[in-house]
Amino acid sequence: MTSATIPGVDGPTGGASAQPPTQHKELLAWVQEIAELTQPARVVFADGSEEEWDRLTAQLVEAGTFKQLNPDKKPNSFLALSDPTDVARVESRTYICSRTPEGAGPTNNWIDPTEMRATMSELYRGSMRGRTMWVVPFCMGPLGAEDPKLGVEITDSEYVVVSMKVMTRMGAAALEKLGTDKPFVKALHSVGAPLEDGQADVPWPCNSTKYITHFPEDREIWSFGSGYGGNALLGKKCYSLRIASAMAHDEGWLAEHMLILKLISPENKSFYVAAAFPSACGKTNLAMIQPTVPGWRAETLGDDIAWMRFGDDGQLYAVNPEFGFFGVAPGTNWSSNPNAMKTVEGGNTVYTNVALTDDGDVWWEGLEGDPDHLIDWKGHDWDRESEEKAAHPNSRYCTPMSQCPTLAPEWDDPKGVPISAILFGGRRKTTVPLVTESFDWQHGVFMGATLSSEQTAAAEGKVGTVRRDPMAMIPFIGYNVGDYLGHWINIGKNADAQKLPKIFYVNWFRRGADGRFLWPGFGENSRVLEWIVDRIEGRADAVATPIGNVPTAAQMDLAGLDVDANDVDEALKVDVEEWKKEIPLIEEWFEFIGDKLPSGIRDEFESLKERLSGE
Numbered sequence: 001m002t003s004a005t006i007p008g009v010d011g012p013t014g015g016a017s018a019q020p021p022t023q024h025k026e027l028l029a030w031v032q033e034i035a036e037l038t039q040p041a042r043v044v045f046a047d048g049s050e051e052e053w054d055r056l057t058a059q060l061v062e063a064g065t066f067k068q069l070n071p072d073k074k075p076n077s078f079l080a081l082s083d084p085t086d087v088a089r090v091e092s093r094t095y096i097c098s099r100t101p102e103g104a105g106p107t108n109n110w111i112d113p114t115e116m117r118a119t120m121s122e123l124y125r126g127s128m129r130g131r132t133m134w135v136v137p138f139c140m141g142p143l144g145a146e147d148p149k150l151g152v153e154i155t156d157s158e159y160v161v162v163s164m165k166v167m168t169r170m171g172a173a174a175l176e177k178l179g180t181d182k183p184f185v186k187a188l189h190s191v192g193a194p195l196e197d198g199q200a201d202v203p204w205p206c207n208s209t210k211y212i213t214h215f216p217e218d219r220e221i222w223s224f225g226s227g228y229g230g231n232a233l234l235g236k237k238c239y240s241l242r243i244a245s246a247m248a249h250d251e252g253w254l255a256e257h258m259l260i261l262k263l264i265s266p267e268n269k270s271f272y273v274a275a276a277f278p279s280a281c282g283k284t285n286l287a288m289i290q291p292t293v294p295g296w297r298a299e300t301l302g303d304d305i306a307w308m309r310f311g312d313d314g315q316l317y318a319v320n321p322e323f324g325f326f327g328v329a330p331g332t333n334w335s336s337n338p339n340a341m342k343t344v345e346g347g348n349t350v351y352t353n354v355a356l357t358d359d360g361d362v363w364w365e366g367l368e369g370d371p372d373h374l375i376d377w378k379g380h381d382w383d384r385e386s387e388e389k390a391a392h393p394n395s396r397y398c399t400p401m402s403q404c405p406t407l408a409p410e411w412d413d414p415k416g417v418p419i420s421a422i423l424f425g426g427r428r429k430t431t432v433p434l435v436t437e438s439f440d441w442q443h444g445v446f447m448g449a450t451l452s453s454e455q456t457a458a459a460e461g462k463v464g465t466v467r468r469d470p471m472a473m474i475p476f477i478g479y480n481v482g483d484y485l486g487h488w489i490n491i492g493k494n495a496d497a498q499k500l501p502k503i504f505y506v507n508w509f510r511r512g513a514d515g516r517f518l519w520p521g522f523g524e525n526s527r528v529l530e531w532i533v534d535r536i537e538g539r540a541d542a543v544a545t546p547i548g549n550v551p552t553a554a555q556m557d558l559a560g561l562d563v564d565a566n567d568v569d570e571a572l573k574v575d576v577e578e579w580k581k582e583i584p585l586i587e588e589w590f591e592f593i594g595d596k597l598p599s600g601i602r603d604e605f606e607s608l609k610e611r612l613s614g615e
């Protein structure tokens with residue numbers, strides 16, 4: 001199948017156009033409706049072919065959006081520098097337009113869906129003038145699934161089309177799965193920068209007005225004004241988390257902000273772990289971990305999103321809906337994350353907002369090498385004396401999962417993998433120990449519900465401010481947070497407790513008085529994973545503390561670890577006085593959630609308070 005224009009919409013070439021490559025009536029009607037609203041110069045169905053990639057990347061180079069990197073260093077790879085105002089997810093402009101405000105509240109922005117549709121329709125009116133309207137069919141999760149989760153993104157951004165090919169199963173195969181009548185998520189995206197006749201384009205078109213809107217009951221997404229990944233690649237956070245979490249709530253499964261990792265013990269036994277950390281708190285790194293503990297191996301299944309359902313055997317199985325990695329570049333290097341480095345070395349990668357070296361390669365803070373001169377992410381000359389960072393702190397690589405050297409062979413299995421442990425974690429300088437095991441499912445859900453983390457550059461806002469981030473999902477829950485936590489509690493009530501994953505809370509980011517990290521992190525996190533697996537296998541010890549079961553340094557395998565023993569003790573410390581200071585913060589958080597806070601969570605809170613006061 002080749003790209004084809006749709007009849008009824010005149011392109012600059014004019015005249016007769018090929019038949020659209022689908023007879024899906026609802027899709028064709030929607031394409032027609034959006035084309036009439038947005039008035040593009042032409043409508044093209046993306047087929048996801050290599051030929052299309054070559055054509056589009058060449059076009060993006062021509063337009064100045066992409067810079068082709070040196071093929072000897074980074075084959076078939078490109079650098080995009082965004083508009084400096086369009087570098088991260090915009091949570092203040094992200095809306096859950098459920099039919100009632102309670103359906104979204106209190107953690108989401110809400111506007112009445114009818115009003116939002118009217119407002120945004122006016123923004124979309126003519127917004128694709130002078131551009132191509134791309135119809136991008138995609139599938140989240142394996143195409144071979146019994147009930148593949150399909151979507152179609154309409155976009156006027158070639159950067160989005162190319163990135164969607166990396167991040168999702170995109171193009172002809174997904175269109176075929178759509179058949180003539182299969183349901184799909186409608187995902188509409190416009191950068192909101194129409195081109196009038198003769199008007200020259202800019203390298204990164206976007207609009208100062210931005211909306212990232214979800215209509216959960218209609219399973220629909222409308223995004224306007226931004227080209228940035230999390231705002232514009234609508235299969236990712238918008239579909240696979242916000243819309244899918246609403247589907248999961250209705251259908252009894254879980255759509256979570258979690259990596260999926262396979263650990264293989266020295267005895268060759270496999271354990272699958274899912275872990276939820278807020279954006280820029282270590283998911284991609286843990287997903288590709290290179291264990292330092294002798295005899296242990298790790299394989300990667302996913303670095304950002306897990307869809308989990310119960311199998312017939314009563315176990316919880318996880319599938320990664322994505323097809324690529326959209327990783328944070330700064331801090332990634334051959335020692336912190338060699339597997340990410342090898343993945344991008346394979347080529348076929350789109351970099352956004354990293355720096356360009358004089359020999360046509362990329363560089364970012366934390367990467368090996370000490371370049372004298374660069375072009376920074378704003379397109380300016382940079383040298384070592386420069387005050388500004390060469391790469392934006394939220395600069396990204398977008399790279400195919402299939403190139404990851406540690407990819408697990410079962411990564412594309414529609415059945416998914418049975419999860420033995422769920423980890424929750426965040427960035428906390430104080431209070432939260434390196435690892436804590438929950439007493440049971442409900443206590444683990446409480447840990448997730450009270451998860452807290454310092455803000456990162458992955459979203460707008462003040463970096464470093466501590467906020468509650470339940471299950472690392474606060475920006476991604478597509479419905480009421482109280483109902484979401486209730487859903488987690490119910491999952492535990494309806495399952496066989498013996499078969500449920502064990503829940504742990506981790507913190508790689510605790511700091512000493514001088515501000516240094518107490519725990520070396522990265523590959524050394526395998527020592528924490530080993531302890532977790534040993535707990536599951538009933539062969540590791542822990543101390544029962546008021547907040548959960550925490551190991552002492554002696555109860556972990558720290559052989560050969562090159563850090564100050566005091567630091568490890570500090571990283572593992574449960575300081576009751578520090579925890580007492582968390583209580584009013586949790587109280588405040590629960591008051592904010594309001595009446596929908598499940599009673600199970602309230603019970604856990606009361607028990608925690610009692611344990612902390614020594615009763």
Ligand code: GDP
Nearest residue numbers: 279280281282283284285328330331508521522
């Ligand atoms: P994600 O957005 O959750 O996938 O986070 P990433 O894995 O991309 O990591 C975000 C940032 O945290 C990067 O700068 C990493 O280098 C850093 N990071 C990841 N894991 C660790 C760790 O174990 N310790 C420390 N100190 N930093 C880490």
Ligand code: PGA
Nearest residue numbers: 089229230279280326458
């Ligand atoms: P991440 O998400 O930071 O969790 O990798 C990508 C994004 O913020 O768009």
Ligand code: MN
Nearest residue numbers: 283284326327
């Ligand atoms: Mn990531």
